[in-house]
Amino acid sequence: MGNTNQIEKKQLRKRERELLPLPVKNDLSRRKFLRILGGGVAVALTYTDVFAFSEGASKIHHPVDETSIAAWIHIDGEGRITVFTGKVEVGQNIRTSLAQVVAEELSVPMDTIEMIMGDTDLTPYDPGTFGSRTTPYMGPQLRIAAASMKEALIAMAAKQWKVDKQFLRAKDSSIINTKTGRSLHYGEITKGQKIVLPLNKNAAITSPNERAIVGTSVPKMNGKSYITGRHKYVSDMVLPDMVYGKVLRPPVYGASLLSVNTQAARLLPGVTVIERDGFIGITAVDPQTAENAMVKIEAQWSKPAHPSKTEIFEYLKSNSTEEGNPEDTETTFRNALSTSFIQVKQDFKVQYIAHVPLEPRAGVAKWEGEHLTVWTGTQRPFGVQEELEDAFKMPKRNVRVIMPDTGSGYGGKHSGEAGVEAARLSKAVGKPVKVIWSREEEFKWAYFRPAGFISVAAGVDGKGMLTSWEFRNYNSGNAGIEIPYEVQHKNIQFHPSKSPFRQGSYRGLAATANVFAIETIMNDIAVQLKRDPLEFRIAHLRDDRLTAVLKAAADKFGWGVFKKDGTNGQGISCGFVKNAYVATCVEVSYNRDTSELSIKRIVAAFECGTIINPKHLESQVMGCILQGLGGALFEEVDFDEGRILNPTLSTYRVPRFADIPPLEIVLLDRKDLPSSGAGETPIVGIAPAVRNAIHDATGKQLYDLPLIPNGLKI
Known part of the structure; x- marks a missing residue:
């Protein structure tokens, strides 16, 4: 096949290696162990007792090494279970399905589990929630973590009781001695300590035929908070002393700012205007005042030439990369097509479409000295952390991004525009700032599903079977480009193109x-x-x-x-x-x-x-x-x-x-x-x-x- 899909490849941004299942290693060296614990105390450097004590053992701290059980699962002194994942909830209900996997392996009720998701300070690194990768990749990762935790709990109970592990089983949030009937609750075993044992990729997992939670229609976790309106999205957040921000945007794509007059906006009570390096923003005491101030800004723009809607497909084709398959492949295809009993040739045109998420982009930013916290609706919290690191030329460790769910994404929230804008404004005014894109801004300035021009040629023999297939996609991408049907001669190519609009991932x-x-x-x-x-x-x-x-x-x-x-x-x-x-x-x-x-x-x-x-x-x-x-x-x-x-x-x-x-x-x-x-x-x-x-x-x-x-x- 021809060129790889540059559009989708750009979205991943050099993360192909991280899209493989997360590493599971058993290499906890003494130096690494001490680094993980920091100022804590370890009971013993043995497989059965590797704990870390911390100030307030039940408190959750910055994640430890990703190869450790503690990075993924914590059991407090009451037996409540906290699960950590960099994946995020955008309406697909992975909070429930991932918790089901953990509940199955640990033999615990669903209501004992809390999911911590998409927090760059608390969860292991994750490239993002996209590509239908959560269930096939994060599911097995958490299954291994839960199975490793169960294995550790059994080993610790065996040591406490001084019995052979073979007589112990996990059941109902406890370790049971099948010979004596004695039991120890998980909280009694861990006492809220972090289990920093390495993950064991060979830990025994529940077989499909024995599963009692996975495969059932468990109700949505925290479902009541959603239907009653108690769940808070970024759009709902209010911080003390917070102000509201708006950003000046050009009238058309690619326009450059020539001049701006902000004097009228500055006269409004409670309004601050920020002008820095071509960035024009406003903060105000409420959203309507911010909107009123933005309307008063007078700006002049230079507007570049753009193809019209009627010209777009010819534009995409003429601006595409025409690298193809080897000449002998194309020659073989052409020969096969020319001798076909039936030949079919057809072009297809696919328009740009918008994601239209229920909740437009939103971000809240708060600076505390050199440390920045941003709450934003994104499918890639760690990606937004990198955007902020780059925007402010600051250490990544000083940037925390939290994703408290977002009202849908459909592939359209890989980026963190509202969060970055809120952070710029917050730094300028010294207060927390919330930026919520309007529906019009979401339509105009978020990226689209790419438009595409597709050309297909197919040949059929006298027996009514496909013999040749040519497929060329210009611009929209190579996902699903391979034909699933049997055909001997194929010439399948994707041609990236220069798009006049922002474009990126979309569902499918x-x-x-x-x-x-x-x-x-x-x-x-x-x-x-x-x-x-x-x-x-x-x-x-x-x-x-x-x-x-x-x-x-x-x-x-x-x-x-x-x-x-x-x-x-x-x-x-x-x-x-x-x-x-x-x-x-x-x-x-x-x-x-x-x-x-x-x-x-x-x-x-x-x-x-x-x-x-x-x-x-x-x-x-x-x-x-x-x-x-x-x-x-x-x-x-x-x-x-x-x-x-x-x-x-x-x-x-x-x-x-x-x-x-x-x-x-x-x-x-x-x-x-x-x-x-x-x-x-x-x-x-x-x-x-x-x-x-x-x-x-x-x-x-x-x-x-x-x-x-x-x-x-x-």
Whole structure:
């Protein structure tokens, strides 16, 4: 394949090695041990008793070595368990699923666990919550930590009782002596001390058949605080003496500030204007005063040339990197295509779309001498810590970033703009500052899902089988770019391009565009050959897991017994992304008199290995599909000369309750396989399934996303 995806690669920022499972080492040297403890006291340097005492043993301090149990799990003197992870909660409910893993291994009730997440002072380093990596990577990490803790608790109880470890078991937050019936509560064993033993990657873990918590629909942790409104997001935070900040922004992308007059804003009571190195900001006693002051600033800008919306796809193609596969690969493909019985060639256009999180970007910053604390809604607290380190040229150890949950992200909150802006303003005025982006700012200045131009060519032999496949994606990315079907000759390339707008990660990355193109072409070929689209797909598959979700979705949908009434149609699609599988079936109805398209029902089958929490997994799949409906049908960023023209929820169309049809979800639980992530893969199936259903109902072939931004006219 051609170039790697520079857009997605940039988001990771040299973190490929950290995306592997976190290291588990048994190399606690004497020097490292003493460094970990600092001023504390160790009971003994033996495997059974490696403790660290601290001031107030139950207090939580700066994390110890990441290869230590104490970095991940702490049990206080009352037996309450604190779990530490750099992952963050953005609505996907990993706080619950990760706690389930720990509760399973330690044999404790869920309500004894508290999750500390996304705090750079308290949790081990983590590159970020993205890429559906929490369940397959952090889940096993915490499982190892919990199993190691259980192993240590058993060893310590055995020493205290002077018995053989083989007679001891963990049960109900205690270690039980199976011969005598005696028990020691976890709190009695640890006495609140930190267990700085090394993690043991070979510690025995609970087998899938014995699990009693993992695989069940445990209710959402802290769920009551969310539905009652007691949970505090960054937008809700108020600190003593805090003021509110706003930042001057240009009218269009790439504009440069020529001159500024802030005199009128400075005259308002309680307003402070900050002008430093081209940064213009305001703080005020309340948000409305800050907004009023910002309106009074007069600024002149130089505006660069930008491609129009009608020019964007030619712009992306002409500004792309045209490095390709070796010449012999392309020659082989061209020869195979030229001799095909049927040749299909088609271009696709995919518009920029916005993330539209429920909570726009928000940040609160507080300086205490040379130390900075920032609370912000981000998927990458440690990444924001590095942004602040760079912005203020200060040691990273003096920067603390805390993420107290954020109102959704969808891949759109990898960066820390509001937190950095709040920190700049706070440093200037000497008070805590809160910056909350308006909905308009979120639409205009957050990054978008990349637009893309895709070109596909496919060849089929006389037996109706794929023989050649060429796929070129310009700009949007290479996630999901590989065709899952068997084909002998392939030429698959991604061409990065220069984008006139900020662009970055989005739920499913570029797989939404790439799977749409793949599944559309597969459907068109099946229709041209007069073959059943389901049968045609299965005939080209060698992946049993993808075949299984296709059959499960089709069976639940009633694919083989679907009845057409002259207005309706059915569509099917499938995809494999992030080691998870989805198949989607859709029924649509089209009224030719009113030109009204209705989605009548959706059925999706999903498989991601072992299921941790069925109810919450179903919610994740449902959320993906419903969000995907927007990108499939009508979501697009409208722009002209670098200006965003639809930066409000009244002008940028997202799915509404009235758009939601009956939706059935089939979950395939593969207890024989490790768990994969579920936050992205289900989104890739909805757009091609809707498109293929429209084709079946109307005969109209659509090749651009969104499919019907202005309705469907036949």
